[in-house]
Amino acid sequence: MSKTLFITGATSGFGAATARRFAADGWSIVICGRREERLYALADELGCLTPVHPLKLDVQDAEAVTQAIASLPSGFRRIHTLVNNAGLALAPAAMQDVQLADLHTMINTNITGVVNVTHALLPTLIETGAGTNIINIGSTAGEWPYPGSHVYGASKAFIKQFSYNLRCDLLGTGVRVTDLAPGIAETEFSVVRNSGNKAAANSVYEGTVPLSAEDIAEQIAHIANLPDHININRVEMVPVRQAWGPYAIHRE
Numbered sequence: 001m002s003k004t005l006f007i008t009g010a011t012s013g014f015g016a017a018t019a020r021r022f023a024a025d026g027w028s029i030v031i032c033g034r035r036e037e038r039l040y041a042l043a044d045e046l047g048c049l050t051p052v053h054p055l056k057l058d059v060q061d062a063e064a065v066t067q068a069i070a071s072l073p074s075g076f077r078r079i080h081t082l083v084n085n086a087g088l089a090l091a092p093a094a095m096q097d098v099q100l101a102d103l104h105t106m107i108n109t110n111i112t113g114v115v116n117v118t119h120a121l122l123p124t125l126i127e128t129g130a131g132t133n134i135i136n137i138g139s140t141a142g143e144w145p146y147p148g149s150h151v152y153g154a155s156k157a158f159i160k161q162f163s164y165n166l167r168c169d170l171l172g173t174g175v176r177v178t179d180l181a182p183g184i185a186e187t188e189f190s191v192v193r194n195s196g197n198k199a200a201a202n203s204v205y206e207g208t209v210p211l212s213a214e215d216i217a218e219q220i221a222h223i224a225n226l227p228d229h230i231n232i233n234r235v236e237m238v239p240v241r242q243a244w245g246p247y248a249i250h251r252e
């Protein structure tokens with residue numbers, strides 16, 4: 001029987017690329033996202049390769065997450081790999097200049113959403129045990145501060161510590177946990193962050209070579225398929241053209 005991947009945020013970017021990568025390997029896949037049209041289009045695309053179950057889901061809604069996971073069809077209940085990928089950055093300006101609602105959306109999606117989905121899937125992951133995976137998509141922003149990252153970066157720092165703490169709780173179950181922390185990657189991420197302003201989004205990637213969604217998908221596939229006795233705690237993955245800047249100094 002094929003293994004089953006459960007991936008959130010599959011309607012775009014890393015999530016869609018990862019669904020395609022695992023489908024090519026013959027995994028059964030539960031794809032989640034809020035945009036129904038995209039979800040069904042991806043299910044149609046991959047359905048000729050492998051069993052696919054599209055799940056329209058807002059990860060912020062704990063009750064909806066619990067219900068959706070409890071009602072998975074029988075062929076999709078035994079999850080082998082959970083990828084907590086759904087997430088977003090908003091309000092790319094100083095904390096003092098942004099809307100509180102945008103900060104709440106990031107917290108509710110990047111933190112609460114990950115907790116909701118993980119809590120609901122832990123019983124099935126633990127039941128299967130050895131070789132199963134929780135791969136949480138963090139970010140370099142969770143480790144390295146920069147202006148305008150405020151709650152977004154802090155939400156990704158949560159992902160790192162949550163992943164490490166989960167490993168402690170899951171020791172002995174065989175369930176593996178990884179914080180996969182990419183640097184800049186070209187997806188719809190920057191369009192969302194810049195409220196649909198494509199020119200502002202494109203300028204993030206102008207004149208450089210960012211990571212691609214397929215690069216991330218390849219890394220996720222690598223981690224998920226490692227021998228059962230290996231746990232990758234954290235991977236920080238950046239383009240060659242990305243490094244750190246100096247401390248900022250305020251001068252009169």
Ligand code: NDP
Binds near residue numbers: 014058182188192
């Ligand atoms: P995209 O904007 O391309 O994809 C984000 C995905 O998250 C979409 O499928 C979206 O689907 C889904 N999503 C957002 N909010 C919700 C929600 N409330 N419920 C369910 N799904 C939701 O961005 P990326 O692929 O780049 O981002 C994927 C992850 O990678 C995010 O966690 C992001 O923070 C992280 N990341 C991105 C980097 C980058 O530079 N691109 C670098 C490091 C980390 P829908 O709108 O249909 O619900």
Ligand code: 8X3
Binds near residue numbers: 140
């Ligand atoms: C997204 C990468 O560099 O925009 O997590 O913070 S970055």
